[in-house]
Amino acid sequence: MSLVLTCLMDQGMLSRDSLEVIGAGKSLASDLGAGLAVAVIGAETSALCAAAGEYGAGKIYSVQDASLEQYYCEGYLAALEAVCRECKPVAVLFVTNMQGRELAPRLAKRLNKAALVDCLSFNVEHETGRIIFTKPVFGGKAMAQVVLSDAPAVVALRRRSFEPAQQDQVEPEIIQVKPVSIPVNPFKVMERVEEQQAGVRLEDARVVVSGGQGLGGPENFAILEELAGLLGGAVGASRVAVDSGWVSSSKQVGQTGKIVAPDVYLAVGISGACQHLAGCSGAKVIVAINTDPEAPVFGAARLGVVGDYKDVLPPLIKKVKEII
Amino acid sequence: MQIMVCLKKILDPEVPPRDFRLKKGEMAPATEGIPLVMSSFDQNALEVGLQLREKLAGATVTAVTVGPEDSEDVLRKALAVKADRAVRVPLEQDSKLAGGIVAGLLAGAAKQLGADLVICGRQAGDWDGSQVGLILTEALGWPLVNLVMGIEPGSSGLVLRRELDEGYEVIEGNSPLVAVVTNHETNVLRIAKVKDTMAAMRKKIELFDVVDSAAVELQGGRIELVSLEIPVKEANCEMITGENGGEKADNLVKRLLELKVL
Incomplete structure (x- = not known):
């Protein structure tokens, strides 16, 4: 039987990313x-x-080695190459996260195959059995459907685009794989800063309040923090706000930042480049607040307010305080 | 240290969706009336290279692009911000999603240059392939640092600051290596002086002929484009009105409650 191989990057517990890749x-x-x-x-x-096994993985390829306690690209790559040579899958799936982004193209190259990054969906063509993958291109202004020339197709899936797997207990067959050699990490970590976000994680938040160029400076993010705090949400930002140094890059929402899917996404002073909207299009309701009625963000929003956020947010905060 | 920075000329990614069209009967965007620019993450990569050169005595920055003659614009722009050398590797076809071919040619160029450090942008703002730097890493057999924000000389090698999903890390390693760059407030490309832009027009652009490695690359897997479409998005934005900010805020909260999302 041919196999679809999904690659997990967790230690111990399954993350949301892993459940999504298993589901897909x-x-x-x-x-x-x-x-x-x-x-x-x-x-x-x-x-x-x-x-x-609890999520239905019938066959598990396990690479255990003391050197692999923490993720590093060269080591995990060698491990996955060994798994692929043993498993001979028809497709290899990753999530487009920090690890998947760098592993998928490198693994494909080692297998002399092609990879696709940031895949949104796939379907199998009945007549040919080919897998057609859909990927946004031109910053999301167009969608490309592609096939990868021969198996295995190595694909990294966009986060929050696939339903997480449901529990489905099986007794898995576990195959221990020993790579011929595992290269040592060529880099020494001198400092690692995990940015603990106060409150909810941006990607898990039910409400996201994001700011862009229209805010004019870092100090004006305070009002977004206040509103997000009241709603139990998180603050995000556009790339312009990150490049200007107003907020840290871990707050960037968009194609190359975080992909969020909250109930409410409030875009404040964000013009709405495709690359940004790609990160929030999964929101139930996008609310745009912008002084420019022609801003593209209104084309993607469900609700729009034309006006200066300085006039709208203070009464909005007051109103929210009344109802919560 | 020989620093090589990889640059791509692309259709301006800032063009609004209403002006973005496809060529009739072709799986390619229409280019009329749309400016062509240096891909934005490549601009970040170039800035990272230039800043490192300033801190390393004797280092040089060579800008390299793969493409037809008119792609030399991005090299002129790199020369205008004081890249030391500019190299074009000819490739007539539109690379589309053929990152493997481009990576193979760039790897050939890196060898020909004797580069110690290759810096690329994380993805080009046209086809968003996100692969060239990574395939190039494999083609050269060098270590990779992905999502780099900046590079400094260290006590024994290079110190790289890289983005993590939550936070960042600072790591040290030795060249040769490949650094794939992401945007950060510290790596927005500097603006060229007018006199340097003029001087760049007269500088020499070297042509590298690296056919062999490209042929090797072609034997690997390919991404075949089956269709290219502009998604139809119906705008259905409901405008919240009011005499002043307070009324607008009240009406907005009312609608959010009605939609059961607050």
């Missing part, structure tokens, strides 16, 4: 009449194997 892997395997396989990597993978 199951759906692709079922469309192809293939089985689902999962690759897990780490110093000790038994907890992860058990967790993957």
Whole structure:
């Protein structure tokens, strides 16, 4: 039986990213009449194997080595190359996160195949059995449908574009894979700063209040923080606000930033470049507040307010305080 | 240190959706009336290279592009911000999603130059392939640092600051290596002086012939484009009105409550 291999990057517990890639892997395997396989990597993978089994991974390829306790590209790449040579999958799926972005193209090159990054959806063509992948191009202004010339197709899926897998307990077959050699990490980490966001994580927030160029400076993000805080939400930003140094890059929403899918996405002083909207198009309701009625953001918004945020946000905060 | 920065000339990604069209009967965008520019992450990559050169005695920055003769504009722009050398690797076809071919040619150029450090942008703002720097890493067999914001000389090698999904890290490693750059407030490309822009027009652009490695690349996997479409988006924005900010805010909250999202 042919296999769709999904690659997990977790240690111990399954992340939302992993559930999404397993969910997508199951759906692709079922469309192809293939089985689902999962690759897990780490110093000790038994907890992860058990967790993957709970979500229907029938075949688990595990690479265990003390050197793989923490993620590093060269080591994980060697591990995945060994898994692919053993598993011979028809497709290899990643999530377009920090790891998937760098692993997918490099792994494909090692297998002498092609990779696709930031895939939004796929379908299997009945007549030919080819997998057609859809990917946004030109910053989301166009959609490309592509096929990868030969198996395995190595694909990184856009976050929040696939339904997470549901529980589906199976007794997995676990295959231990030993890479011929695992290169040492060529880099020494001198400092790692995990930015703890006060309150909710941007990607999990039910309400996101984002600011852009229209805010004019870093000090004006305080009012967005206040509103987001009241609503139990998080603050995001456009690329212009990040490039201007007003907020840290971990707050950037968009194609090359965070992909968010809140109930409400409030875009304040954001003109609405396609590249930005790509990061929030999954929101239930996008609200745009902008002085320019011609701003493209209104084309994507469900609700629009033409006006200066300085006139609208203070009474909005007051109103929100009344109802919560 | 020989620093090589990879640059691509693309259709201006800032063009608004209403002006973005496809060529009739072709899976390619219409280019009439739309400016062509240096891809924005490549601008960040160039700035990272220039800043590193300023801190490393004897370092040089070579700007390299792959494409037809008219792609030399991006090299002129790099020379205008004081890149030391400019190299074009000829490729007539539109690279579309053929990052493997471009990466192969760039790897050939890196070898020909004797580069110690290759810096690329994370993705080109046209086809958004996000692969050239990574495939290039494999073609050269060098280590990679992805999503780099800045590079400094370290006590024994290079110190790179890279973006993580939540936060950042600072790592140290030795050249040769490939750095793939993302945007950050510290790497917005400097503006060229008028006299340097004029001087750049007269500078020499070297042509590199690196056919062999491209042929090798062609044997690898390919991405075949099946269709290219502009998604139809119906705008259905409901405008919230009011005499003043207060009324608008009240009406907005009312609608959000009605839509059951607050």
